[in-house]
Amino acid sequence: MINQQIDKNESSGSIASSAKFKALLKNNGALVALIVLLIINAIFTPHFFAMQTFYINMTQVAPIAIVAIGMCLVIASGNGGIDISVGSVLALAGALAPMVFMSEFGLNNPGIAIALAIVLPLLVATSCGLFNGFLVGHYRIQPMIATLILFISGRGIAQLLTNGDIQTFNNDFFQYLGTGRLFGIPIQAVILIIIALFVSWIIKTSKFGRYLLAVGGNDKAAFLCGLPTFKVKLIAYGFCGFCAGMAGLFTTAMNSASDANTAGLLMELDGISAAVVGGTVMMGGKAPVIGAVIGALVIQMMTYTLLANGISDSAAMIAKAAIIIGAIYLQLKNKQKH
Amino acid sequence: APPPLAEKAQYKVGFAQSENNNPWRIAETDSFKNIAKECGWQLIVTDASGSASKQVSDVNSMIAQRVDVIFLPPREERPLVPAVKRAKARGIPVFLVDRKVDETVVKPGEDYVTFIGSDFIKQGEVAAELLVKLSGGKGKIIQLEGTTGSTSALDHVVGFNSVIAKYPDMEIVASQTGDYARDKGRKVMETLLQTNPDVTMVWAHNDEMALGAIRAIEAAGLVPGKDIIVGGKDGTRDGLQAIIDGKMAFIVESTPKFGPLACETMKRYASGEKIEPWVKTEDRIFDASNAAQHINDAF
């Protein structure tokens, strides 16, 4: 029977591939939305086809997309999984980096300081995620409320550390994280692509991926199969924290300054929207990582399109709402047909 | 007339800050804290985190604690009217700081003592005139606005646009909010620059957004100060440094250091002096000629 299927596919190769593409579009509201946005831009936005446009969007989407990947895993882990603390964690990580290399120790040991300025914030951000995971996994506090704690306090800690001041710096190495390019591609985009492919591969092929989806699908059953449900949640939330930290480093590096007060404000909304537009279901048990990245691209392109065409940000909010609902509706509608 | 104030050695003073999330606000709060001891204040500071209604409620909790004086930097013009009214009803004199409240409803010298602060419309006009001078009255402008809906942003737009409108060769090609934040300012500027490559001037409603704009200009491979003239507002240390580095052309000062002036005005009022309805701050203009000289006392 399997053989027959393969034969059929081969004999009608071109038809199959175009049908495949159609099916891909049908199942992916985010992709449709993205293509529509690109077409709109091609028509309306002046100077849209320029390398610089590509660079701008790549650098701007990177923090959202990375957070969306983390959010995707957290939502996939089930039981109402969500992390609304990403914005605060982003601010915290972003504030820590310059504190490291601008400290006395940092100035005396620039080499170590740069490494430390990357590692330490990521560690702290990951710990924040682990803390969330602990509350969710161990105390079974509902994720939205559990992560509300760091949402409130995380930024407060960052502000306490910096005394609310903006830290401006001049550090070519660190700024490379923001402005550097690798083979002509902005460094953030490169890191984003690496992380996205890696995580997507992990989800598809690794034991952890299977565990995550099982726990998200039915955590009681997963527990009875001897799966380390608590550890899986810890890792999912921890990784989400890590992603927020990474986004924080990008933001700080881009600006050559850290601002604990405003960095990552409302990032949780963009992250969640991107993940969901990309096909993550709020129920858990599904982790379309690449979809989340596409979702982030949709959110970014939308912001860009509206801004570039001088549409006021109030109207932009309404458009954003419409496109979120639209993209998800497309997805659900097609799923129901199956 | 506003409630009287007795002359005492010690006052219980409320400072109901509207938000404490940018350098300017922090500097303002600090300047009140710094003067407190010298002025004989026992200072209560609250933070409304950007919510006008919470600010009203903060003022109310100060009234409940029977403070002697309230210094109020109103988050917005209209929503803070009730706060002023209630304080008056409870016999507590209010000094408005840095922003006004709706003068058609409550009036200085009557409902509150006075307004201590700069003239936002004027600041916008000054900025526009500086750009006119620097560009010879020709070119395309991007304006980075402050937080949507804030009084300062609205007034700055009014002042700035009114002057630019007089010059037919000058055009504001885009005017978008950057939320007073460097990151947002950068992102918005990146996009606007992409769609308006022939832009020659930028005025940002604060130095933070101006600094963000500078990053965006540099990222686009242009030279700030040469290809594009950048103007800011406030006079932060980072801003002045940008002038020294030649990246920013000018900054219209808007000082947050109201503490000393507030102390002085309050003392005058306590001694029975009649206070003018608007105690204006002296706002300077910083440019290449004086930036280095002022950078050390910038905030």
Place this chain on the structure above:
Amino acid sequence: MNWDSPILQVTGISKSFNNIPALNSIDLSLNPGEVRALIGQNGAGKSTLIKILNGAYTLDSGSILFDNKQVQYSSPYQAQLDGMSTIFQEVNLLGYRTVAENIMAGREIKRYGLIDWAACNKFADEAVKILGLDIDVTRTLDSFNVAIQQLIAIARSVSFNAKVLIMDEPTASLDEAEKKTLFKVVKDLKTQGVAILYVSHHLEELFEICDSVSVMRDGRMIETSLIKDLTKKDMVAKMLGKRVEDILSDENARPKVCANDEVILHVEKISGSGVLKEVTFELKKGEILGLAGLLGSGRSEVAKRIFGAEQDDSYQGKISINDITIGVNGPKIAIEKGIAFCSEDRKNEGIIPEMSVRENMSLVILDSLSKNGLIDKEKEMALVDSYIKKLGIKVSDMEQPISQLSGGNQQKVLLARWMANNPEVLILDEPTRGIDVGAKSEITDLILSLAEQGLSVLFISSEYEEISASCHKVLVMQEGISRDYLHYDEISENAILDELGKH
């Protein structure tokens, strides 16, 4: 009783899901005061037929004549108001709410526009009393065990003045005593002229209460006849579509005597904060030990305790496997030590509905299927494929979501999940609940053959017939205490019942 003017008459009902026919031109008629059994294999279409009758599904074609009216209900509730009540396969009540609230939901008695709780409680109290239940109706539903919940569901349905009562496997989670209560209720209703459509996989009980039997197979109505004209074997033959001669007799199912003396599992005086008070027993290699007891006697808790399924500090006692003591620190350790556990709650504690058959089956043994944390997919597919063949699991392919399988096939996938881990002790909690006779005997055969290969099995079931047919030894439990063993030769349904009556 009027046998000539049916209260419910169904003609030519067809229904398909996604173009796959589930029902094919079904005819059925039911008389007042008649108790009709509806039997068939899993997936034969019994539940679908019921759902069409009560309006949960819409029919594709055909007609329903109820009480001399042409009807097509928009929801089960509409049907219920009209006198056609359904008791569903799973208890569909609200655990957080009180018994009274459950019985009155949607039709609360009001005074001055507000709910009159006193009147509601009184009404509910009377409704449960009819079933011989003496319970406090102001207690929350989830403070009662499943059996009582099932009876409460029945009480709710009956209180709607039903003319037709449809019961979809009402005894699946009842024990003998409660079944007796239920049967009494059925008989009472029958004398009141209520027609009852009774779906069950327990063929013996049909003889006790039913007048007639309708057999379904593959979405078709095969035959309807009076029950007195049929034997159990006849029914099975009709359900499976085989000749009577080809049906194996029950006697063959009995396992051979277990000769082994090596004790694998020692359970000594375990107790816990729940019902468990004192349970002690031993399980030998290759032995099938049945755990018999009434509902709530704590059998499931013994299983969960051994497996470490519930982390509860108040547990006491000692459990050792191969003389190594195991703690209560989660199932992982139990699994490592060679214990496997199939929960009684297949839906909530067994399957992962969104995942495929392959992913469900390989979940426990992912460790051995992966290297450096990566799953060897080919190895996985080969293994899953072999188990699908070995257990005869009916799937379109291994990527089919498990939620699309019938109950019996789901259960087989779960058994395969554990067998793949080569356990030494297999704990089965109600493994055949809701499974048809065909699949049931396949599963029992499977268990027997596993035991022959040296696997020790702890077998929990509320069906004493099944227990007595397939166990080497039976341990009788009462109220959290282990009583006596019945040894190989002593085992019979009656012996178990006697034993339960002793204390």
Place this chain on the structure above:
Amino acid sequence: MKKSQHPLLRTEAVWVALTLIIVFASLRYDDFLSPYNIESFFSYNSMFILISIGMCFVIMTGGIDLSVGGVVALSSVMVAYVSPYGIVTALIVGALTGLICGLINAVVIIRLRIAPFIATLAMMLASRGVALLVSGKQSVPISWEGSFPEYGMGLMFDLIPWPVVVCLVIAIMAWVLLEKMPFGRAVLAVGEDEEAAKLMGLKVNKTITLVYVISGVLAGLAGVTLAASFGAGQPAEGVGWELIAISAVVVGGTLLTGGLGSITASIAGVVLMGLIFNILNFENGYGSFTISTYWQSVIRGLFLLLVLIIQAEVLKRLRNKKTAQ
């Protein structure tokens, strides 16, 4: 007489905490229990009580409403425009604005089958967008003549602010609705098990629609209070209010998964969370030390953490004990 409260609904924690905190504060600060403080405390927090009552209904059905903050802002703007026509008109317009938003939420959730979290997140953006568009991004002046400002700033019997009176009436109505009316039972049933509720003949879609409408209407009324007591239609106000409401409801012991809930405990939750701000203000005035605003957010987070962990511990004990009955 009616029923035993379900043990999973733990409301004691919030009442104990509330009592402790009130006793502590009234002993420590002279003016804490002064009529002025109580009155102004409630006139501000009445807005949060309103949206929390709505949120409580939504959460009891297992849903969530992230749009309340935006709806409050939009309603306050609309109300400000009609404020010259008096308070009755204003109340109607405010409620209507909220009703429309709630209805749209419900339609998106039920018809398009989009998860409440996402549907109301979109409404949160949309309502704020409309508020900003309509108002031209500025706060909208209210009429300072007539019954509208009187509602916002006057006191009934010289004692209770009008919005607080309205809030009280609504709280009682909500309590009756939940505990004494079939609708309340339907809400809980839908939240616990939608399928079972359907089979019991409860109108699931109608119930879900109604809870979002209730939440919308109450947010709309909060918008009236915002405009009348706080001086203007404020399109930028209400950011993060949904989180205040949600945490108040959760602190009140209601499960986010639905099926259980208490109106009174949710209100206690609002008061508790509000008191933290109030007390931090008083502590600053007390003068022994000044708590910087950054510390305040850290303290608020820690406090929430504490309450949640206590709740979780109690629940865990309960789960263990449950089988023992």
